[in-house]
Each structure stands twice: as structure tokens, then as C-alpha cells.
Amino acid sequence: MSTIKIRAKAGGKVTKVSALIDHPMETGMRKNKKTGKKIPAHFIQEVVCELNGVVVLTALWGPAVSKRPFLQFKLDNAKKGDTIKLSWVDNKGEKDSAEAKIA
Amino acid sequence: MINMKRRTFLKGSVAASAVSAAVGVGLLTPRAVLAAWPTNAFKATSVDAALDALDGTHAAANSDKVQIDAPDLGENSAVVPVKIYSQLDNIESMSIIVEKNVNPLAASFVLGPGVEGFINTRIKMAKTSNVIAVVKAGGKLYSAKKEVKITIGGCGG
Structure with missing residues (x-):
């Protein structure tokens, strides 16, 4: 089960791409209430979005991005049937990627 | 012995x-693998230091070609929706900065070919603060800001 959900819809001129990623985005500043120990930081640092294999957007994220991060952007050079690919890497080196066709 | x-x-x-x-x-x-991730910019504790580390300068001019859309009142400080827009030409990057967070830089987006000057995402805020959109275009920085009030306890009154 992928951690990424992508929805890409072609409009008249622009294509709107929305993505939701399942990730805890721990800041490293929160404490476990029972033990009082800090919960280690665990957040996505980089999200790369590709259109037909060409990188169009690179998101550099800090821990201040909300958990279950949401990202939306617009493309003016995409058309129906094109492939959008999203990949993320976090500070622990974990990664995932997913692809979707523009509807 | x-x-x-x-x-x-x-x-x-x-x-x-x-x-x-x-x-x-x-x-x-x-x-080492993520050499591109600007550690110093994200670790910076002031807006100017974060911009210096990210873009090499903090001289950002206010511009009406940069807009930021965020709620007046952030009811949930862990999920504050922020939209940034820009009609500038040759946009290189768009960043979101929360003035009073411990580390002000929240996110930076490097725009490639065909991407419009629009980003919509959600961020965390520690307390009431200005949220600043900084757009880098043609090697210069342009910004716009909006204050978002955070009510501790989450009472949306």
C-alpha cells in the first residue's frame, strides 16, 4: 500500500495536481507524555514531482509541514493521459513513490 | 594491570x-545523500538567517505580485492551510516562512518548467505569527505576509 495518493485533473489550460502523503512528520520537539522522553524527529525532507519523467517541482520540507502532508500545484504544460510521479525521502532515509495518470 | x-x-x-x-x-x-536539502536554512532560528542560508540574501522586497492566503484564525495550530501565489516571471523558488516558529523556514519549493506560481500546503505553527511567502524570481526575492492568530486551546471564538 503506497503512502501517496495523487489526483491530477486536466482543466482548460492548467492541470491541478493534488497529493496526500501518509507520514507522521515528527518535529523532534514533542515528548511522549508517559515517559517524558522526546519523540525523535521523523519528517519528509524532499518530495520530487515528475511529469513524464522530467522533474517539474522539488519540495524541500522542514518538520513544520503538517503531518499527513498535503501538496497542491498547477502545471500548464501537461495534458490528459500524461504521467505524474511523486517520490519522497525522509530524514531516516525511508522513501516511497507513486505514479498517476492525469485524468 | x-x-x-x-x-x-x-x-x-x-x-x-x-x-x-x-x-x-x-x-x-x-x-550525505540529501546534499540538496539545505540543513542550515532549516536549522536557522531567524527569518533573515534562514533566507541567507537558502537564497544567499535576505533582502526581500514587498511585491503585489506575491500573494499569500491563510486563515485569520488558525483553529488547529498543527494544520494551518497556506496558499501562495505569484504572477512574477521566471520564478525559481517559492518558500513559506513562519516568523515566530523556532525554525522559521517551513518549506521551500523549487519550480521547474511548466509549473505555475501556485502552491497549496499545510503547515504547523507554534503561536500567533506572520506567515511570509518568499518568491525568488530572476535572482531577486519578493515577499508578502499575513498574520495568523493561534488560540491556545483551540477555541475558535
């Missing part, structure tokens, strides 16, 4: 193996 040496030898080898284990598990390697 022999025992003493054995102790120190053990101590040394344990420390050395801890370091190599950390590398092996991948605690240290991601930093």
Missing part, C-alpha cells in the same frame, strides 16, 4: 563500533 588495559581496549572498540553501526543502519548516510 593487564585487566586495566583490557578495559580501556574494550571501551575504545565499543565506541568505534557504535559509530560504524550508526553509519550501517543509515543514521548518518541520509545527510
